[in-house]
Amino acid sequence: MSDTNDIQTFVQPYLVPEGSDELNANLRAMAESFAVTDDKIREIIKGFHKSMAAGLERDNPDVLPMIPTYVHRRPTGKETGTFLALDLGGTNLRVCQVTLNGDTTYTLVQQKFTITPEAKETRLWDFVAECVGVFLEEHDLRPAAGRRTIPCGYTFSFPIFQTGISSGNLSMWNKGFAVPNSVGRDVVNLTQSAFQRHHVPVEVVAILNDTVGTLMTSGYSQPDTQMGIIFGTGTNAAYWEELAAIHKWPTPDRSGEMVVNLEWGAFDNATEVLPYTPHDNKLNRKSHNHGLQVFEKMISGLFLGEVVRNAVLTLVDRRLVFEGRSSDIFNKSYTFDTAYMSEIVSDDSPDLALVKTVLESTLDLPPTTLVDRKIVKNVCNMVGSRSVRLSAAAMSAVLLARPELMKSSISIGIDGSMYQFYPNFEADLYSVSRTFLGHDFVDNRLKLHLAKDGSGVGAAIVAMTVDQERGN
Numbered sequence: 001m002s003d004t005n006d007i008q009t010f011v012q013p014y015l016v017p018e019g020s021d022e023l024n025a026n027l028r029a030m031a032e033s034f035a036v037t038d039d040k041i042r043e044i045i046k047g048f049h050k051s052m053a054a055g056l057e058r059d060n061p062d063v064l065p066m067i068p069t070y071v072h073r074r075p076t077g078k079e080t081g082t083f084l085a086l087d088l089g090g091t092n093l094r095v096c097q098v099t100l101n102g103d104t105t106y107t108l109v110q111q112k113f114t115i116t117p118e119a120k121e122t123r124l125w126d127f128v129a130e131c132v133g134v135f136l137e138e139h140d141l142r143p144a145a146g147r148r149t150i151p152c153g154y155t156f157s158f159p160i161f162q163t164g165i166s167s168g169n170l171s172m173w174n175k176g177f178a179v180p181n182s183v184g185r186d187v188v189n190l191t192q193s194a195f196q197r198h199h200v201p202v203e204v205v206a207i208l209n210d211t212v213g214t215l216m217t218s219g220y221s222q223p224d225t226q227m228g229i230i231f232g233t234g235t236n237a238a239y240w241e242e243l244a245a246i247h248k249w250p251t252p253d254r255s256g257e258m259v260v261n262l263e264w265g266a267f268d269n270a271t272e273v274l275p276y277t278p279h280d281n282k283l284n285r286k287s288h289n290h291g292l293q294v295f296e297k298m299i300s301g302l303f304l305g306e307v308v309r310n311a312v313l314t315l316v317d318r319r320l321v322f323e324g325r326s327s328d329i330f331n332k333s334y335t336f337d338t339a340y341m342s343e344i345v346s347d348d349s350p351d352l353a354l355v356k357t358v359l360e361s362t363l364d365l366p367p368t369t370l371v372d373r374k375i376v377k378n379v380c381n382m383v384g385s386r387s388v389r390l391s392a393a394a395m396s397a398v399l400l401a402r403p404e405l406m407k408s409s410i411s412i413g414i415d416g417s418m419y420q421f422y423p424n425f426e427a428d429l430y431s432v433s434r435t436f437l438g439h440d441f442v443d444n445r446l447k448l449h450l451a452k453d454g455s456g457v458g459a460a461i462v463a464m465t466v467d468q469e470r471g472n
Helices: 021-034 038-057 117-138 187-197 210-221 278-286 294-299 301-317 338-345 353-362 370-400 403-407 417-421 425-437 439-444 454-469
Strands: 080-088 092-101 106-114 150-156 160-164 167-170 202-208 225-231 235-242 257-261 410-415 446-450
Touching (some): 080 454, 106 117, 150 454, 210 225, 210 235, 210 454, 225 370, 278 294, 294 370, 301 370, 338 417, 410 417, 439 446
Parallel strands (some): 080 150
Antiparallel strands (some): 092 106
């Protein structure tokens, strides 16, 4: 794209010359609604800064949460030792043994347990304890000499109100979990009680979310890391902030830094600055958390395919694509996976053969024309382009919140399927950010890199720092 402040830059590539005037009028309107111009990004960055400042001042449901994490020691890459980590997500529990080698490298032994429906509904804490017990037994792990327990870091991927480095009350369940007698209670206590019931010699010394884990993992390998970001099924970020700027932090000692969890998926839930379309509104209306995590729904892997499906169906309803026909599969919510978007936008064959396979074989749509396939590819590109430009806006906003750090090199650890697998996502992050962070900084001092397995390794690193502070 050339002039990314000209709306036509976001329209012309998505028109279909061999299509009808009515089709192109609809594609033009759709492209304009998904467009994120440079001026719009500047408006979003300004909105981010306002919301970040308000969230650092006090807790307020209408602004970014800006949650203090109690993590205040940057890793140096020289730490050594072997530590345990748990990573509880929506589908799996990972139990990890992480060995820090002291030279910015680490080794990882891990076992993945699929969380059963029963565990999601009733006996999660006992399930966690049983899995950890299995891991310890299979790997012959026991407490070190003179110790009764093995210190453990705990990545907990559900909303908690953190009250200490090793305590946090569950705010709500999501991801299909509904374990009773848990909301409002300390999840570390609930887990620790299960360990005691099952005679598992493990002590949770730190609890964190996956973005903090990603930040710490990246920081161990790249000590100049300033941010950890998840661009995957969902999205969030954590960054290092000066304690003096965290006005809601209750202690008088404001020297040093602390990791802040932005929970940026909740940015602009009122949709005052985001480019919100009817296709987003349809998704939002039907979602279990209607009106919440609006920003996340615009840029994350769980939702992008559904936004595309909604947009294409509006063209179906107007008989502008597929001759007005659909399929039982395509008519159902969330059947157009974001992975299909990745395949479609990367198809450069003359007849868009891969697009044809996805539409006709996978989604059981009626035979398609080349124009049909071009339309679907263009809609995918509209939604994908908006996602990466909004992602770059959020990343740039956080970096610009601490401009003094941009005089030196900065690394950002990123994990997630969008960053890993969506075509050109990383390259586009760099490209879009140059306009707002400056060519010199982006080209010479900014380094984005994959922080794979960040949530598990990061939990072990935080456990190590806590263990050292205790004098062990």
